[in-house]
Amino acid sequence: MTGLHERHLAVSPDWLALYYRRPLELTHGEGRHVWDADGNRYLDFFGGILTTMTAHALPEVTKAVAEQAGRIIHSSTLYLNRPMVELAERVATLSGIPDARVFFTTSGTEANDTALLLATAYRRSNQILAMRNSYHGRSFSAVSITGNHAWSPTSLSPLQTLYVHGGVRTRGPYAELSDDRFVRACVADLEDLLGHTREAAALIAEPIQGVGGFTSPPDGLYAAFRQVLDRHGILWISDEVQTGWGRTGDHFWGWQAHGEHGPPDILTFAKGIGNGMSIGGVVARAEVMNCLDANSISTFGGSPVTMAAGLANLSYLLEHDLQGNARRVGGLLIERLRAVGAGSSCVREVRGRGLMIGIELVKPGTDEANPEAAAAVLEAARERGLLLGKGGGHSTSVLRIAPPMSLTVAEAEEGAAILGEALRTVE
Structure with a gap:
């Protein structure tokens, strides 16, 4: 546990959730990427809970x-x-x-x-x-x-x-x-x-x-x-x-x-x-x-x-027609993720529209929600340089994907490949 994590726990409510077993301190960002306090670079597929809409450190803003x-x-x-x-x-x-x-x-x-x-x-x-x-x-x-x-x-x-x-x-x-x-x-x-x-x-x-x-x-x-x-x-x-x-x-x-x-x-x-x-x-x-x-x-x-x-x-x-980019790049990304999901026994559904995509995880062979798998995929993706979100119903068994709307085709392909690797490690 880092010193900052200990300090956070000492002054924050117990119900103020943090992602990851080793929580991240993000120090700066650019475009669709962010960096943590240890200098690790991540492709950001959650955008501060859909808030970094255009890009990190957008010069115009x-x-x-x-x-x-x-x-x-x-x-x-x-x-x-x-x-x-x-x-x-x-x-x-x-x-x-x-x-x-x-x-x-x-x-x-x-x-x-x-x-x-x-x-x-x-x-x-x-x-x-x-x-x-x-x-x-x-x-x-x-x-x-x-x-x-x-x-x-x-x-x-x-x-x-x-x-x-x-x-x-x-x-x-x-x-x-x-x-x-x-x-x-x-x-x-x-x-x-x-x-x-x-x-x-x-x-x-x-x-x-x-x-x-x-x-x-x-x-x-x-x-x-x-x-x-x-x-x-x-x-x-x-x-x-x-x-x-x-x-x-x-x-x-x-x-x-x-x-x-x-x-x-x-x-x-x-x-x-x-x-x-x-x-x-x-x-x-x-x-x-x-x-x-x-x-x-x-x-x-x-x-x-x-x-x-x-x-x-x-x-x-x-x-910059970011709505059009969300339609084009989001369409490509959801196709790639559906192909990844088709090969996974724990993926029930890949759904969404534009750059607002959910991957619902279940226990293999059932329709039962699998929040443990979602947490494990979140960790595995982070280790490979990709940040995701979670959500879904009454259990956090859905991976939430909502990158900045300026996402490029190359970044979409990279993120889908990392997600595929992360899902395979969980299986």
Whole structure:
């Protein structure tokens, strides 16, 4: 155990998890690579939990941060803030939500917390519909709508939460159905649920479940849900904290795979937009955003420095078509990983979209989750110079792969080869 690890344990909560038997101290990064305190170089396939969206030490972002910090670092939302207004204008346009208003926060958790406040105030109801296996953050309200009990440490809640089928395609009572029949069954479940409850405020859903192991329903499920929700006046909140900004390759927002009836009423975002700077936010049409009848500000949301970073990062993303790169390189990577998985008795499924890929591990010959194998692969990959993430259902048996969206073909090939070696050592 290193001295820094001992010091960490002495001052940090027991529940603050660290990866690896010998935890890493990352000291610097460049592009898609990071280095630890011992000088070891790693190909980063997790990007600080999908947060380093474009690249480590991206010059355009570091320059924008330095220049803004040299002018003024902080002012709060009590003063006009040019970088905040400029980023809000761009996000409002990109969101697809008509007459959109944007409120910036410091994290995805806080963004979802704000969305819940808006929805419950607008609808005058504390009842929330959420998806099974979901994750929406670590605040008191966010854990109360999280359908993955491994990440929900208390049953106490300010909300009444009802859980809906549909977020996981290949497990559960509808897994054997065709996509069309799966959607119809989930819609029937939602209709039945609403027939036994008071009017709910909103449905909150991740288009692709992040912590849950990069699971997703067939395209169009949330559009079908939307028709039911609209009849009841229930709002749709799309949690785009992990799926936003083109990471799925096919779409700029995850909701667009389900968008035939239009955009969500509320959209939340965070992670990648700041490329490591602390930015979250909420977009909603004006009628919903303006429903609060009390004063509110944000001390740190919309900070001039983080907004400058977000503007530079978003510009780089759009100018270099990183969404297209996620589609092209992500498509190649998932093909390579499926070929690797086909030769492994512990790989149940390789799934995902763009540069958001999950490899679900099971005990050979069964459908039983295998978190021990996932932990072993994580270690074996690290020893070979590749960093991965973990997640999945109620056990961490899914390897989560989400590198910076500027990933090259050569790096994708290298990462897939390392993963193949790591899986073979576990078998």
